Amino acid sequence: MIKFEKVSFNYKNKVEVLNDLTVEFPSNEITGLIGHNGAGKTTIYRLISNLILPSEGKIIINQDMITDYKKQVAYIPSGASIYERLTAYENLVFRAKIIGLSKDEYDKKIKILLKKLKLSKRIHDKAYDFSNGMKKRLGLASALIGSPKLLLIDEALNGIDPESINIIVNILKELNENGTTIIITSHDLSLIHDLCTEIKILNEGEFVYQGEKNKEFKDFKEFYLSLTTNYDEEEDFVE
Numbered sequence: 001m002i003k004f005e006k007v008s009f010n011y012k013n014k015v016e017v018l019n020d021l022t023v024e025f026p027s028n029e030i031t032g033l034i035g036h037n038g039a040g041k042t043t044i045y046r047l048i049s050n051l052i053l054p055s056e057g058k059i060i061i062n063q064d065m066i067t068d069y070k071k072q073v074a075y076i077p078s079g080a081s082i083y084e085r086l087t088a089y090e091n092l093v094f095r096a097k098i099i100g101l102s103k104d105e106y107d108k109k110i111k112i113l114l115k116k117l118k119l120s121k122r123i124h125d126k127a128y129d130f131s132n133g134m135k136k137r138l139g140l141a142s143a144l145i146g147s148p149k150l151l152l153i154d155e156a157l158n159g160i161d162p163e164s165i166n167i168i169v170n171i172l173k174e175l176n177e178n179g180t181t182i183i184i185t186s187h188d189l190s191l192i193h194d195l196c197t198e199i200k201i202l203n204e205g206e207f208v209y210q211g212e213k214n215k216e217f218k219d220f221k222e223f224y225l226s227l228t229t230n231y232d233e234e235e236d237f238v239e
């Protein structure tokens with residue numbers, strides 16, 4: 001379980017993103033963290049992964065869940081998470097070395113992961129030559145090399161074909177069944193509805209819904225739209 005206790009956070013430009021936020025992300029669930037552009041989702045990921053620190057409040061991560069942060073927490077950002085000049089194999093070795101795995105540990109793991117993510121045939125090709133979906137699959141393989149207990153996925157499935165999504169979704173479900181806690185953001189509400197066991201809707205730094213997805217997809221989408229404000233109407237007004 002990850003707990004935010006009265007967490008506030010401002011970037012240096014004084015933009016206040018989170019104000020006195022208290023929230024819990026349950027262990028062993030796939031939580032869908034959804035909200036409009038700029039709602040604060042990436043900021044929450046950066047805080048959980050220790051890339052930034054709260055201006056006030058604290059973040060508690062259950063010790064049963066995480067003992068070795070570098071190995072057990074993997075964050076896949078929305079932008080590039082792989083090195084295009086390196087081959088698939090080199091990308092995974094690079095990540096394995098950063099988190100301190102030995103050659104014996106990573107060699108077998110790399111083969112298993114590339115097979116699962118249907119990239120075995122491209123193991124020695126440079127990522128530069130990969131399609132968008134293949135790059136995303138390689139990004140996931142890289143995140144999984146340390147067998148993370150907590151996987152944070154930031155819009156990593158956007159813009160890829162249904163086959164790649166299917167491969168990734170099946171792997172995420174399998175990981176979760178084996179005890180990995182997953183938090184995922186996406187603007188694809190149908191993907192979130194299909195994949196997630198727990199939903200959190202963020203609007204302007206505050207959670208406006210937390211709980212199960214106890215609705216059919218059509219109702220879920222309407223429910224989401226009814227709770228979020230996508231933009232300030234006055235700002236969009238042009239005379």
Ligand SMILES: Nc1ncnc2c1ncn2[C@@H]1O[C@H](COP(=O)(O)OP(=O)(O)OP(=O)(O)O)[C@@H](O)[C@H]1O
Binds near residue numbers: 013037039040041
């Ligand atoms: N490095 C930064 N410096 C200053 N302000 C930032 C920085 N990163 C994000 N922000 C601001 O913080 C707010 C929240 O941004 P954040 O990236 O957390 O939102 P998000 O919900 O992930 O959005 P999106 O769906 O577009 O990825 C926005 O107003 C954004 O402009």
